[in-house]
Amino acid sequence: MGEMTANTRPQRRKRRMPTADELRVWREYIETAELLRTHVAASLQRECGLSTGDYVVLLALSEADGHRMRSSELASHIGWDRSRLSHHVGRMERRDLIRREECATDNRGAEIVLTRTGADAFDRSTVPHLREIRTAFVDALTAEQLAAAGDVARTLRAHLTETDQLPANGRAGR
Amino acid sequence: MGEMTANTRPQRRKRRMPTADELRVWREYIETAELLRTHVAASLQRECGLSTGDYVVLLALSEADGHRMRSSELASHIGWDRSRLSHHVGRMERRDLIRREECATDNRGAEIVLTRTGADAFDRSTVPHLREIRTAFVDALTAEQLAAAGDVARTLRAHLTETDQLPANGRAGR
């Protein structure tokens, strides 16, 4: 069990494929995150009738001035593209969780406004949702594991954004 | 840096909500995994025209005896429910990646068979796909981080399955 890697062989540059161990960790990582995501989403749906998307939108609106936000502003705040938000907000409007209003200062624009129903639904959802995050995630890990999970996530994200925004460089170097 | 938690206060039982730090790690964890998932999926789609679901199905079939599998067997092998598999396989059949055949030994049953087209698509996809996993995941992490990621994933999954299959106990204990 001790041998960390079989990398005593000279690696020619970086053309190497993942080893079986590395691939196993990848699958554990990605599948577990997926399991957790659906587990927490199912809990939120079951106990509060909200999807994760609903929760994210309601959270942003409940923290916004006047419980309202311009559509684009909301989209960039939660990291969605406008189309996704528009579709989702359409579904939420049918359920009376939010309301769309015209924007006074820009006739193209729309404001998404939190309704009473939406605010109530959000208020009822926070405690169960946070509790589920605690029981399913936080409680499962030691303090060291939690710190490691955060470290890994930040490292991965930094690597991802770093390599993503240099496509020109990658080509130009050739 | 040193103060791991503010938990010098006595915690009354386990009614505690996640702290801001814990919540931040949760969001880093779940959002990063989501980013990685879509990043790798987009790469596979762009370079090979396959979705992650396609890849999973094709991988299972390419490893199966005679490149064919009973539908239920395939579903449980890859951890999907039958409905999901049926929908997906329907779409894959339209693209000629697989074929459905009647089962000789059980007239209810169906066999999913890998087509030539599907086998070729899978063969072309493995190297780019594994390379993407390496560059986006494995290469981003140190050996210690990789080990920690695996450890965290296994711990989380164990905790999840453990608490999931004792719902009666949780209720009954009260």
Add this chain to the structure above:
DNA sequence: CAAGTGTGATTGACACGTCTACTATCCGCC
């Protein structure tokens, strides 16, 4: 063998995400 139950698989309805296209408006500039 007939009735009843369980199982294999499909289907339809709906929520969700992404991409592309389109409309309406705003803004800078001549």
Add this chain to the structure above:
DNA sequence: GGCGGATAGTAGACGTGTCAATCACACTTG
């Protein structure tokens, strides 16, 4: 003022995932 490009938002098409309903066949049992 009016032209042209940028921006805000919506809409359609399609792949994907989940749930409940359905259908056909298999199996068990009287």
